[in-house]
Amino acid sequence: MGQVFITRVIPGTAVETLREAGHEVEVWPEAGPPPPDVLAARLAAADAAMTMVVDRVTPSMLDTAPRLKVLANMAVGYDNIDPAEAAKRGVRVTNTPGVLAETTADMAFALLMAAARNVVASDRDTRAGGWTTWSPTGFLGQDVFGATLGIVGLGEIGEAMARRALGFRMRVVYTSRTRKPEAEARFGCRFVEIGELLAQSDFVSLHVPLNGSTRGMIGARELRLMKTSAILVNTARGQVVDQGALIAALRDGVIGGAALDVTDPEPLPLENPLYTFSNVIITPHIASASLATRAKMAEMAAANIIAVLAGQAPINPVN
Incomplete structure (x- = not known):
């Protein structure tokens, strides 16, 4: 199946959901975001990534990630990713609307x-x-x-x-x-x-x-x-x-x-x-920080990844 990189420890059962769907999952273990060079390296080895709104994904990172099929942003906003640039490289971008x-x-x-x-x-x-x-x-x-x-x-x-x-x-x-x-x-x-x-x-x-x-x-x-x-x-x-x-x-x-x-x-x-x-x-950008909401956001992002890696349309497409 696919290799999935998640840029932060997330609440809820999204990681288990991805693994039950047959995917290999790596979770960045540190409290802070992966540095740009680390993020680029992880994306290069991934079929999918669950990103946070503070994870800046640049076109140059996408250029070195030929396997990457989907960036599932665990947020409603996606100003950390250029959807048009991702689309040029065949990468779907998704978000998590309607939950927070x-x-x-x-x-x-x-x-x-x-x-x-x-x-x-x-x-x-x-x-x-x-x-x-x-x-x-x-x-x-x-x-x-x-x-x-x-x-x-x-x-x-x-x-x-x-x-x-x-x-x-x-x-x-x-x-x-x-x-x-x-x-x-x-x-x-x-x-x-x-x-x-x-x-x-x-x-x-x-x-x-x-x-x-x-x-x-x-x-x-x-x-x-x-x-x-x-x-x-x-x-x-x-x-x-x-x-x-x-x-x-x-x-x-x-x-x-x-x-x-x-x-x-x-x-x-x-x-x-x-x-x-x-x-x-x-306050430190915690407006959506309830356990139930963040867990639901992670589940939505996981569902988008599973859909795209199965060759289906994403549930919450941005591009």
């Missing part, structure tokens, strides 16, 4: 709540011995109930975010490539242009894929349109935000804070100025 929307929206809303109510900052202060008395002015935050949420990108995750906002009776405005009348009726949200969304929202949550039109879409101009009390939540991709502009906006009090599950680069070096702001929350 609710889990990612849970995390996005958790970040929103934590930033609004100073959960992280107050926890740090308490652990450092700062809790000496109750104070009527200590860690005053923002109300979420009844506030305005701006959703940038009303796809599956954006819709899941809007659904959560209903329980807090939030006013939801959104912008997207196309209007979503059914979602508007279901969630009571309103389509606006991005400038109006930024100006109106108490919380702005980003849910767009990374591509040429979204790279750097939140820059200095967009940040200046936001309320000085507004909080930016990003669980999409770090490159969607101009990080230098965000740092300047936080330094100058242009916005009220940020909650980031994604950064540019990842991991974010400890000397980065974003770590110095008490009104910024940074």
Whole structure:
């Protein structure tokens, strides 16, 4: 059968599923990703690979991997792979859609709540011995109930975010490539242009894929349109935000804070100025990190590999 390389230890039963299908499986055992030269060597010896979104697969790597038939990305996004370049070399690219929307929206809303109510900052202060008395002015935050949420990108995750906002009776405005009348009726949200969304929202949550039109879409101009009390939540991709502009906006009090599950680069070096702001929350790209969701993502990726190596069409094709 086939030789399968998996670039990280994964949860669930996907490895066993692949082996039961008759494939030889090698799993990269280290916590970090395989270095580029190692990844290239493993791909050269593989018929299939299960990759993570941080595994950059270059055209030159594909040139030295004549056996490779499929790259099963264990993610919805696939900006780490050029599907067109892979297709030129006869390599199928697949992803794992439709499984992580609710889990990612849970995390996005958790970040929103934590930033609004100073959960992280107050926890740090308490652990450092700062809790000496109750104070009527200590860690005053923002109300979420009844506030305005701006959703940038009303796809599956954006819709899941809007659904959560209903329980807090939030006013939801959104912008997207196309209007979503059914979602508007279901969630009571309103389509606006991005400038109006930024100006109106108490919380702005980003849910767009990374591509040429979204790279750097939140820059200095967009940040200046936001309320000085507004909080930016990003669980999409770090490159969607101009990080230098965000740092300047936080330094100058242009916005009220940020909650980031994604950064540019990842991991974010400890000397980065974003770590110095008490009104910024940074988590290590864990929006889809529930055991059930990650295991399901791995199973979907394995199913795509099994299909392609059996000469069938992939279940979740990208190219």
